[in-house]
Amino acid sequence: MRAGNLFGQTLREAPTDAEIPSHKLLVRGAFIRRVTAGIYAWLQPGYRVLRNVSQIVREEMDAAGAVEVLLPLLQPAELWQRTGRWEGYGPVLYRIKDRSDRDFCLAPTHEEMITWLASTELPSYKDLPSIPYQIQWKFRDEPRARGGLLRGREFLMKDAYSFDVDEEGLARSYETMRDAYKRIYERCGLDTRMIEAEAGMIGGEGRNHEFIQPAPSGEDTFVACDSCDYAANTEAAVSRVESSYDFGDGPSEPQRVHTPGAVTVQQVSEVLGVEPRQLAKTLLFKIPGRIVAAMVPGDRELNEYKLAHALGDLEPGLLNDDDFKRLGIAKGFTGPVGLEGVHMLVDHTLKDARNIVTGANESDFHLTGVVPGRDIEPDEWVDLLVAQPGDLCPRCDGRLEMARGIEVGHIFELGTKYTKPMEASFTDASGQRQPYIMGCYGFGVSRVVASIVEVNHDERGIIWPRSVAPYQVCVVVLSDDDKAVSIADDLERGLEVDGIGCVVDDRAGVSAGVKFGDADLIGYPLQVVVGKSFVASGKLEVKVRASGERSEVEATLDAVRTALGGCP
RNA sequence: CGGGCCGUAGCGCAGCUUGGUUAGCGCGCUUGACUGGGGGUCAAGAGGUCCCGGGUUCAAAUCCCGGCGGCCCGACCA
Numbered sequence A: 001m002r003a004g005n006l007f008g009q010t011l012r013e014a015p016t017d018a019e020i021p022s023h024k025l026l027v028r029g030a031f032i033r034r035v036t037a038g039i040y041a042w043l044q045p046g047y048r049v050l051r052n053v054s055q056i057v058r059e060e061m062d063a064a065g066a067v068e069v070l071l072p073l074l075q076p077a078e079l080w081q082r083t084g085r086w087e088g089y090g091p092v093l094y095r096i097k098d099r100s101d102r103d104f105c106l107a108p109t110h111e112e113m114i115t116w117l118a119s120t121e122l123p124s125y126k127d128l129p130s131i132p133y134q135i136q137w138k139f140r141d142e143p144r145a146r147g148g149l150l151r152g153r154e155f156l157m158k159d160a161y162s163f164d165v166d167e168e169g170l171a172r173s174y175e176t177m178r179d180a181y182k183r184i185y186e187r188c189g190l191d192t193r194m195i196e197a198e199a200g201m202i203g204g205e206g207r208n209h210e211f212i213q214p215a216p217s218g219e220d221t222f223v224a225c226d227s228c229d230y231a232a233n234t235e236a237a238v239s240r241v242e243s244s245y246d247f248g249d250g251p252s253e254p255q256r257v258h259t260p261g262a263v264t265v266q267q268v269s270e271v272l273g274v275e276p277r278q279l280a281k282t283l284l285f286k287i288p289g290r291i292v293a294a295m296v297p298g299d300r301e302l303n304e305y306k307l308a309h310a311l312g313d314l315e316p317g318l319l320n321d322d323d324f325k326r327l328g329i330a331k332g333f334t335g336p337v338g339l340e341g342v343h344m345l346v347d348h349t350l351k352d353a354r355n356i357v358t359g360a361n362e363s364d365f366h367l368t369g370v371v372p373g374r375d376i377e378p379d380e381w382v383d384l385l386v387a388q389p390g391d392l393c394p395r396c397d398g399r400l401e402m403a404r405g406i407e408v409g410h411i412f413e414l415g416t417k418y419t420k421p422m423e424a425s426f427t428d429a430s431g432q433r434q435p436y437i438m439g440c441y442g443f444g445v446s447r448v449v450a451s452i453v454e455v456n457h458d459e460r461g462i463i464w465p466r467s468v469a470p471y472q473v474c475v476v477v478l479s480d481d482d483k484a485v486s487i488a489d490d491l492e493r494g495l496e497v498d499g500i501g502c503v504v505d506d507r508a509g510v511s512a513g514v515k516f517g518d519a520d521l522i523g524y525p526l527q528v529v530v531g532k533s534f535v536a537s538g539k540l541e542v543k544v545r546a547s548g549e550r551s552e553v554e555a556t557l558d559a560v561r562t563a564l565g566g567c568p
Numbered sequence B: 001c002g003g004g005c006c007g008u009a010g011c012g013c014a015g016c017u018u019g020g021u022u023a024g025c026g027c028g029c030u031u032g033a034c035u036g037g038g039g040g041u042c043a044a045g046a047g048g049u050c051c052c053g054g055g056u057u058c059a060a061a062u063c064c065c066g067g068c069g070g071c072c073c074g075a076c077c078a
Helices: A021-028 A044-063 A077-082 A111-121 A167-187 A265-272 A304-310 A321-327 A445-455 A482-497 A512-522 A532-537 A557-565
Strands: A032-036 A039-042 A074-076 A094-097 A103-106 A132-139 A154-164 A193-196 A208-214 A220-225 A231-233 A255-258 A280-287 A290-297 A343-347 A356-362 A365-370 A380-382 A400-415 A425-427 A433-435 A437-444 A473-477 A502-505 A526-530 A539-544 A550-554
Touching: A021 A032, A021 A445, A039 A044, A044 A132, A044 A154, A044 A167, A044 A445, A074 A077, A077 A103, A077 A111, A111 A154, A154 A167, A154 A445, A167 A193, A167 A208, A167 A400, A167 A437, A193 A220, A208 A220, A208 A445, A265 A356, A265 A365, A280 A321, A280 A356, A304 A380, A400 A445, A437 A445, A473 A482, A473 A512, A482 A502, A482 A526, A482 A532, A482 A557, A502 A512, A526 A532, A526 A557, A532 A539, A539 A557, A550 A557
Parallel strands: A193 A231, A290 A343, A343 A380, A473 A502, A473 A526
Antiparallel strands: A032 A039, A074 A103, A094 A103, A132 A154, A154 A437, A193 A208, A208 A400, A220 A231, A220 A400, A255 A365, A280 A290, A356 A365, A400 A437, A425 A433, A526 A539, A539 A550
């Protein structure tokens, strides 16, 4: 490939809308162009990287026994109505009507489609297990697209789905995919961490894990133990709280104190001259048919996912002002004592609490000296806290640390979540119809491209690992001497025979500085310089992009291959 | 959906406060010359619905109203 034939222009400055390194560098290097929020055109080098990542995924999926298919992007509403996700997906689902007013959507994921196909293609237990997968575009009308390729409204995903006869089979499929994922990330030059996670919109009944690439630009926060391998998304993390909420003997019964206008934990603790942790927050939620109170220490956050799980996976909504008015509850002064007709969940760290402060259920008043178990009788003691750095690990005596990362994959044991409502079943050995036991395995292909750049760049540009680089070698031609031109041709041809992509930058009238700048920005793993020193001495200069190391080598294909072998 | 900021040439920006020649600058692009190992120099050019609509005014990029689009933080989410 001649540098002059690439479709695209490198930019010296990144557009203002780009903030994170991968977005800036991918745009500057002419890998991608923004069309509108969250939608990108892939230019030639970008598309090559995307294909390289896809190919690694394909090889590992095939090696793991998965089989590649291709499912439609445009799907009829009926399919989605069967699982309730036509409504459930809400505004994130792109909806379209055809000429006769039938509803369609652009697929945000493909569980419905693959499950619908399974019944006809996998009728017998003899057909199982089966793991179809595809590499296909997904469409989600995100509330906030951001970070270039990190969160797009259109993005490329590898999605695999496993169908098994029973839970044991699912566990095996799950582990097969998990191991394949580890190999894929490694081959892409990423150093991901597998963590426990929330299942979210995909749902499911069993295990689910996220693969996270640690990076400051990542959107996910996770906690990790400093001494064992426990790691979990903050949404799902379990932790042990070290500090005690026992504030000693207090009065023999709660005391009503005047706290005019003090609504927040901060305000109340200032008015009463106590630490925020001596307070307990009582938050009220509604779920169909009842009101729920959730109580946590004043210095801690409530984890709404944990609350939802404690309530049988119903989604609790915070009470609004009208609800408070209707129920006659004093907003800002809610407390557990005397709260009638609500289901009360109290975080288990408060089990041994004594002498704490709560709302009095009366405007401008709080109660001090409250003792859970004596003054209030919770319906349930449960874990309701968002894990914090410094908390103790649930598995060992280590401490949890917090970090940010990019979610580059998410795998789920679904069980029968989709196969039951869609009546997808096979015939077992005894002739009975059974729902498939299903798993699904998402891998963000375009997001991985961005993640690789997040992790592999410097102030000059991208540093692609060889495995995914758009081209592995750039021959920078700085002389129009016949010898220089012909060695560049020879190298390109020779490398291409080996399947090694090579760009020859022989653009006329372009200064050496521009060529070097582009080569560094685009991030070819190896640069080979053919200039006046070659004309004079017959030696080539090679530069390893990652280390910046330069050396002189013989002007032979073998010497260049050897130099390339020294690149990451 | 809440808070903040922003829309002027392909990209980055100035001009707007205080309305008034032909709307400017850098990069990039075109042509020519020089140059030729880290974004080089000189000269000449091309390129604009000043986001859209309405209003005020003799006169609007500039002031007012409404809309659309974008970015960031939060909420939410693979």
